[in-house]
Amino acid sequence: MAEKLVTSEGLFTMVEKLLGRAQVTAPREENGIAVFGPVNSAGQVELDGPLPVIPEKSVVFPQSETLLRMDLGGEVPKVEAVEPEGEQVILGVRPCGLQAFARLDRVFLEGAFVDPQYRRRRDHTLIIALTCPTVKRSCFCRAFGYGPSDGSGADLQLTRLPGGSFHLETLTERGGEFVAEMEKEGIAGLTDAGAEAGSAARAEKARVERLAERSAAAVSTEGVVEGLDGMYDDPYWAQLAERCISCGICTYLCPTCHCFDICEKARGPEAERYRCWDTCLFSNYTLMAGGANPRPTVRERLRNRLYHKLNFFNHRYGEFLCVGCGRCVEHCPTNIDIRKVMAKAAARSRAQGVSVNG
């Protein structure tokens, strides 16, 4: 695992080089908030800001993408599948974003049906992670067994050092090739990391891990799945639903929510079938053509979303579909807090344990 040291000017030059050959997505400011979004100049990249409100998800799973293109003018419809094109780089991915990609991989790549769009995007995306420079009060990644310095799943990992330079670790072969290319380009400010930079990076990682430990201190996953197993008909869901206004912001800001709608748009003989993000909190999500709706009220819909995150996904894939990024906690307009749902489930599990054991 090669370790490099790169100055912020060096990194700026690297991003400029990247812009010439790939679509680059990075944290940047948009309308006064930090988001992950496409950048067209290195100056837009804001690596020191807080956790971006809009997550990295759209790089591999865009909010809207064309699946089929159709020409319906002739006697026989001409229909073709649309493949995503080009190379992508995502810079500054947070560890929670990496964890989220791993969850999305399970949905889109596992089993008999591999999603071709997702596969293409995933294969053509270079992932450069960033050790979180700050930790928010809403962060609870540590409850899920990883922390703000965990670069698992990235090709490269940047850690901002107190002096302003970045420690750059190569984590995969693809990451190594990228660094080799940059070295060949003769990027000023890109050098081998000495022992000092290495230990500074370790110290920085330890610092943010301690912060994250503190912010997640009251959150635990223990007993959550088991507790929810016995809580499906609990009055709690109706109480929680009274507060939910079904705005869907939790879904749209969630790095792991993967549910989508497939729609058609036709203009003259040309038509397109596309998919776009959807949320199980909307009433028409499960509304059938005949008028029946198996999830008729907010209670069933909110319960479904929380169970998908904290129970159903576990029963299907063996892990949570929540990575503790805290976005839904921070942005829910009615303060529905998934950490409290976890605590409630854990308490139920303990109560069940007591009654079972005696």
Next chain:
Amino acid sequence: MGRSEAAARPEAAVSDAGPAAGLYLPSPATIQEVRLETGAADVRTFKVTLDGQEIGKDFIYRPGQCAMVSVFGVGEVMLSLSSSPTWTTHLEFSVKNAGKVTSTMHGLAPGARLGVRGPLGNWFPYESLQGKDLLFVGGGIGLAPLRSLINYVIDNRDRYGKVEIIYGARSPQDLCFKSEIFETWPKAPDTEVFVTVDRGDADWKGKEGFVPAYLEELAPSPVGKVAVICGPPIMIKFVLQGLEKLGYSDEQVITTLEMRMKCGVGKCGRCNIGHKYVCVDGPVFNLAQLRALKGEFV
């Protein structure tokens, strides 16, 4: 109807065949014939061929499986295959006029082009049902998926025991597959068909009443039998109660479910019942499996 002995036993695995040209790209298909099923004209059966594909060879399916059917420019819907895999000349979809895609379909004539993605989902356990007596209980358009298995069983008659079919609709006008329920099936060996309507009309000389009541009256014994049911939620609810009263265990009751679907391949998320997806883990479940799931169904 073209029936081939060779295709009576589809052997190849289905879901692991994978998509040839893209997961969301339908195969081109053509409507060969449209048959009006109900007097109210809200159910039509579409006989469909797949362009350049042989059914039973290139498109192998089992009774109870579904497919996503596209009307290009309008959209795509999940439909159960109401034909039996023993018929190799064409597929059939029996479609109620309910939403945007199905209402457009209802306006299509022979020669019109469709797209088909599939087959998708699991199937009725037609292999483990061999040697058993079968009770089919259907309501309205709910007979469509059962019809695939009923015709499969009739085409492989010696492998299955006695067949009883209880079928009901709101009115005589609403009965689907009339030539089968009144002619083909009653003439098949060891096969009985019991038809009822909620309310008859001047010409109706048959049974009147709801399906669950007819079930209770006929009281088919659960011994050596499996019940396969499909219909509107309210019918299912009372049929399940009726079967339980008659002594059917949860393992002896099989149903096929419907949810709104978009992708059909377990990605888009909307058809879950608990942690199972109706599109890939279903649509066929036995009652014991359903009771073990958290979720909203029937």
